Amino acid sequence: xxxxxxxIRHNFGRFALTTFGVGMLLMVVMGMxxxxxxxxxxxxxxxxxxxxxxxxxxxxxxxxxxxVSRIPMNLADRVAVVPGVQQxxxxxxxxxxxxxxxxxxxxxxxGLSWPVDRGEWIPLTAGRPLRQGHFEMxxxxxxxxxxxxxxxxxxxxxTVVGLTRSMISSxxxxxxxxxxxxxxxxxxxxxxxxxxLERAARxxxxxxxxxxxxxxxxLEQSQLPASALxxxxxxxxxxxxxxxxxxxxxxxVAAVIDGWGDVSVYTREGQRNLxxxxxxxxxxxxxxxxxxxxxxxxAIIMALxxxxxxxxxxxxxxxxxxxxxxxxxxxxxxxxxxxxxxIAGYGIAYAVGQRLFPLFPRxxxxxxxxxxxLGGIVLAISVLSSLLGIWKALKVSPNEVLS
Amino acid sequence: MTDSRLSIETIGLTKIYGSGNTEVVAMRDASMQVNRGxxxxxxxxxxxxxxxxxTAVGLINPPTSGQIRIDGxxxxxxxxxxxxxxxxxxxxxxxxxQKSNLIPFLSAIENVQVALELNGESPRAARRRARELLExxxxxxRSGNYPSMLSGGQQQRVAVARALANRxxxxxxxxxxxxxxxxxxxxxMELFAKVAHERGAGVIVVTHDQRSLDVFDTIYEMxxxxxxxxxHQAATGPTGHRR
Ligand SMILES: Nc1ncnc2c1ncn2[C@@H]1O[C@H](COP(=O)(O)OP(=O)(O)OP(=O)(O)O)[C@@H](O)[C@H]1O
Ligand SMILES: [Mg+2]
Numbered sequence: 001x002x003x004x005x006x007x008i009r010h011n012f013g014r015f016a017l018t019t020f021g022v023g024m025l026l027m028v029v030m031g032m033x034x035x036x037x038x039x040x041x042x043x044x045x046x047x048x049x050x051x052x053x054x055x056x057x058x059x060x061x062x063x064x065x066x067x068v069s070r071i072p073m074n075l076a077d078r079v080a081v082v083p084g085v086q087q088x089x090x091x092x093x094x095x096x097x098x099x100x101x102x103x104x105x106x107x108x109x110x111g112l113s114w115p116v117d118r119g120e121w122i123p124l125t126a127g128r129p130l131r132q133g134h135f136e137m138x139x140x141x142x143x144x145x146x147x148x149x150x151x152x153x154x155x156x157x158x159t160v161v162g163l164t165r166s167m168i169s170s171x172x173x174x175x176x177x178x179x180x181x182x183x184x185x186x187x188x189x190x191x192x193x194x195x196x197l198e199r200a201a202r203x204x205x206x207x208x209x210x211x212x213x214x215x216x217x218x219l220e221q222s223q224l225p226a227s228a229l230x231x232x233x234x235x236x237x238x239x240x241x242x243x244x245x246x247x248x249x250x251x252x253v254a255a256v257i258d259g260w261g262d263v264s265v266y267t268r269e270g271q272r273n274l275x276x277x278x279x280x281x282x283x284x285x286x287x288x289x290x291x292x293x294x295x296x297x298x299a300i301i302m303a304l305x306x307x308x309x310x311x312x313x314x315x316x317x318x319x320x321x322x323x324x325x326x327x328x329x330x331x332x333x334x335x336x337x338x339x340x341x342x343i344a345g346y347g348i349a350y351a352v353g354q355r356l357f358p359l360f361p362r363x364x365x366x367x368x369x370x371x372x373x374l375g376g377i378v379l380a381i382s383v384l385s386s387l388l389g390i391w392k393a394l395k396v397s398p399n400e401v402l403s
Numbered sequence: 404m405t406d407s408r409l410s411i412e413t414i415g416l417t418k419i420y421g422s423g424n425t426e427v428v429a430m431r432d433a434s435m436q437v438n439r440g441x442x443x444x445x446x447x448x449x450x451x452x453x454x455x456x457x458t459a460v461g462l463i464n465p466p467t468s469g470q471i472r473i474d475g476x477x478x479x480x481x482x483x484x485x486x487x488x489x490x491x492x493x494x495x496x497x498x499x500x501q502k503s504n505l506i507p508f509l510s511a512i513e514n515v516q517v518a519l520e521l522n523g524e525s526p527r528a529a530r531r532r533a534r535e536l537l538e539x540x541x542x543x544x545r546s547g548n549y550p551s552m553l554s555g556g557q558q559q560r561v562a563v564a565r566a567l568a569n570r571x572x573x574x575x576x577x578x579x580x581x582x583x584x585x586x587x588x589x590x591x592m593e594l595f596a597k598v599a600h601e602r603g604a605g606v607i608v609v610t611h612d613q614r615s616l617d618v619f620d621t622i623y624e625m626x627x628x629x630x631x632x633x634x635h636q637a638a639t640g641p642t643g644h645r646r
Contacts, residue, residue, distance in 0.1 A: 001513065001520050008506035012551065316506045322463060323518050323565070324493020398463040398489075401504055402454065402577075 003320075004042065004336035005328070018305055019341055021114045023348025024377060027297045030349050031357060032291040033370045036330035037342030039283055042168035043275045046110075046175065047268060047295030049121060049167070052089070052241035053250050054113035054255055063271055064093040064238035065170050066278040071263060076113070076240050082256055084248030089113035091239040100151065107143055107176045108169035110239070119162070119177050133179050138162035139149060140174030162238040168262070170279040172362050180237060199223050199256075223370035295377060303385035306338050314396050320397035334389045342382030346375060410605025411437040411460060411573055416469035418455050418628075428465070429455040431628040437456040439572075442596045442618065444610055446633070447625035453609045454577055456625065461496055461575045462488045462609065474572055493522055497566030501578035504562055505550040511561045512537060512546035518568045536564035540594075542590060555582035567598060574598065574606045585614060592618040603617055 009014045043065075056079055057069040079088040092111030097104055112119050112130065119129040119138050127147050130136045136157045139145040149160045158178070167175040178186065190198070202222040206212035212219050242257075244250055252267040267276065310317070317330055350371070356362035418430040430452040437443050447453050458464035460471060462478060471479040473495060478486050498504070505514045511531045519529035521643050537543040539559040542553075550558050566574055574595060578589030592608065592615045599606045608619070616622060624633045 001517050001526065003509075003517070006513065007508040057598055164646065213482075234478075242573065301593060314507075316508065319506055320517075322461075322492065322498060322504075324489050324491075325521050325629075326489065329521065399458060401463075402500060402502075 001331045002336070004340065005169070006335065007198045007333070008340060016342075019344045020348060021340055022298065022302060022305070023344035023352065025294070026101050026345050026349035026374070027303065027353045027356070029291055029294045029298060029372070030293065030353050030366065030374055031360075031364055032287050032375065034357060034364035035351075035360075035362065036284055036287040036291075037365035037367055037370065039172075039287075040276065040280055041365055042166070042172070042363060043170040043280050044272050045166060045168070045282070046376050047272050047275060049123075050091075050241060051121060051268075052091075053241075053268060054242040054257070055268070056088075056240040056242060056263050057238070057266070058319065059262050059264050061264065062092065062274045062278060063266060065271075065275055068094075069238050070236040071238070071240065075237075079242055079257060080262075081139065081241050081255060081401045084253040085242055086245040086247055086248075087116065087243040089117050089178045089241040089243075090237050091241050092180050094183075094187050095169060095171065095187065096153075105143065106173040107139075108173050109186055110177050110181050111174050113179055113241070114179035114181065122162070122164050122177060123166065126167050127160070127163060130179060131161065131313060134182055134357050136178075137182075138164055138177040140167045140176065141165050142168065142174035143176060144167075152188045156182070156185065166363065168363070169296035170275060188239065203227055218312075270305045297379070299381035299385050302338070302341065302381060305341065306334065306386045306389045307392065309337060310334055310393050314393070315401065317393050318396050318398050318400040321396070327394060330393050331390055334386050334393055335383065338373035338382040338386035338389075339379070340377045346378045366378055372388045407475060408438050409436055409472070410439045410441065410603075411412075411435065412472040412605065413456075414470040414472075416456065416459055416466045416471070417594070418459060418464070419467045421433060421613040429628055430459070433625075433630040435607075435623060435630055437605040437621075439605055440599050441620045442599045442606045444608050444616060445623045445625060445630075446610065446622060448615050451630050452628040455628075456630065457575050457577050457607060457609055460573075461498055462492055470471075472493070484519050486621070494569065495572050495626040497569065497571035497574045499559070499562050499566045499576040500580040501581050505558055505565075507550055508633070510547050510549055511542060511553065511557075514561055515568050518565045522569045532568065533564070536562065536568060555578045556584070556587055557593070559583055559628060560591070561585075563594065567594075570602060570604075574604055576606070576608045578609055578611065580610065580612055580615070585612070588612055589615050590616070596620075 001115050055063055056075065057063045058071050060237065061067050061069045063069055073090070076088045076090045079085060088110065090113040091107065095106065095108045097106045108114065110233070114130065115134050118131070120140055122129070124138070125141065127138070130138065133394055135156055139160050141163055145151065145160045147163055168334055169175055199222060205217055206219045206222050207294050242253070244253060251266055256263045257263060318329060353366070357366070404416050408484070413433060413435050413479060415591060416430055416433040417428070420427040420429055432517045433456055435443070445453050445456070455464065459466045459479070465479060465482040465484070468481045470477060476486065478484070478491060506517070512530070515536055516526070516529045516535035519532055520526060524532070534546065535541060537546050540563055542557050542560045542564070543551055545557055552559070553561065563579065566576070576595065581593050583591060596618050597607060598604055622633045
């Protein structure tokens with residue numbers, strides 16, 4: 001006779017509620033793991049999807065995602081002529097926060113090297129890749145923009161021509177894809193008044209210098225746009241993405257570029273690891289600790305529940321001993337309930353999580369390995385947490401039936 | 404030296420609860436012999452030590468000193484067990500207590516069935532026998548009910564059914580009829596007598612019910628922890644059985 005089952009059936013409401021509670025708790029544990037996987041996936045997805053073999057960034061920086069990297073626009077051309085390089089693309093990346101309909105709109109702005117790169121590699125859920133060099137954008141669904149919608153950034157109006165999914169920056173913001181020029185325009189947008197002040201400052205500097213008094217024509221030129229002034233640097237970009245020719249040795253090409261002294265080079269794997277170690281490592285430890293804590297709490301709560309379930313049955317257990325039930329039967333009664341509680345709780349956690357996690361603002365990814373691992377942990381804590389109850393049950397004397 | 408007719412034999416049982424100035428001598432040099440097929444009543448005022456004696460014989464409350472033999476086998480020597488008590492209880496002893504002692508999360512029939520299954524009976528056979536027993540005790544119509552849905556008397560009869568389930572050679576009952584009306588109470592006493600006489604079980608019943616005393620073969624009385632034989636029934640009980 002399955003005594004555990006009979007007891008559960010008899011106290012079904014209470015047991016079901018308890019199981020649901022444990023299930024919710026396990027769902028949080030499960031979710032924490034999923035959130036971590038989501039962060040790792042989000043962080044590395046872009047690097048993987050962009051598919052560059054090498055990332056060329058500002059010397060001694062850790063690339064466009066970890067920190068600000070500034071390299072001159074002509075670097076793409078320098079890289080393109082290195083033997084073994086098939087293609088060198090410009091890459092602009094920065095995060096902006098604007099207001100839209102009264103709510104903050106945070107997006108990671110990513111510049112595509114038009115016309116070489118029109119965003120064909122981006123998995124679209126609607127719309128199309130970029131078709132013109134300006135004023136078009138592809139937006140991640142998480143930004144909440146609709147296809148065909150127009151938004152104003154800097155001094156221009158951009159139309160959403162494509163939508164994509166799961167393209168998330170390492171800080172969790174949706175990515176919007178523009179051409180490099182547009183991305184720079186958004187980044188280096190300066191209001192008219194600032195431009196006028198800058199030109200006045202330039203003129204003043206010129207007047208104070210010897211070269212300004214010797215060549216007054218230069219002072220006139222200071223009133224021109226910055227882009228028309230040869231000695232003033234043009235807008236800068238974040239990185240150059242290198243695609244190698246088939247058969248080229250990435251380490252060799254990287255060594256050549258690295259030898260220039262003004263840039264650092266990372267392989268795709270290197271860039272990935274930088275992201276994981278830099279941005280994600282702390283999150284990983286944070287979530288890992290939180291998860292461990294929650295697991296311990298779940299174990300303690302389960303132990304308490306199983307202990308009280310056992311206390312409630314103490315009289316029955318004494319009676320079972322009185323009529324000669326061996327310890328195996330009593331142990332089974334408690335252990336089976338612990339396992340039912342653990343397994344059913346896990347099932348509830350999974351079932352509810354499946355429906356709930358997609359509604360989270362960031363991705364929650366349940367991997368097979370994580371689910372199995374948690375399943376193992378749940379089994380272990382079910383057994384461990386029943387020990388307290390078992391100890392109590394084995395201690396009770398059949399004599400206590402009479403009290 | 405063992406008398407093969409003896410079902411229960413206690414020799415000089417003493418039980419001391421607590422120690423120092425909280426010490427209570429609940430049972431003093433209690434000796435009793437119950438033959439196979441003999442039904443014994445144990446009378447006595449409250450606090451006399453009747454339950455202490457019965458639980459000692461039932462192997463759930465070891466005596467401080469003295470010996471207990473069941474079916475000629477030495478099972479307790481002072482506080483020391485000479486057999487594996489739990490499996491011995493399972494096979495040889497049936498209990499009925501004053502308070503209902505059913506498992507609350509099992510239905511009436513399951514309460515009987517579990518005792519049978521613990522003794523190795525197959526679930527089907529156990530179920531069949533449990534039903535027979537409940538029918539025999541007149542509670543078959545409530546076999547699917549939980550104890551909380553049964554009256555005190557019905558619960559008591561289920562407990563009796565469970566005590567009889569494994570055909571024990573010893574039946575111990577502590578005020579089993581307290582929750583029953585006198586008619587039902589008498590029926591239960593007669594049932595014990597019948598089981599004792601038909602199967603040769605030794606039965607000890609603690610009771611206050613003076614009206615059913617004629618059912619018993621022998622009557623003992625206990626006072627201040629001391630047992631003495633009160634009377635050997637001269638007249639035959641309604642079962643008409645004498646040995
Ligand atoms: N666990 C215990 N610890 C200490 N003293 C006890 C314990 N159990 C019983 N006693 C004492 O032992 C004495 C005998 O108790 P017992 O329960 O055997 O009496 P009884 O004859 O069954 O009484 P009743 O008719 O009221 O059931 C009493 O004085 C009681 O207080
Ligand atoms: Mg008593």
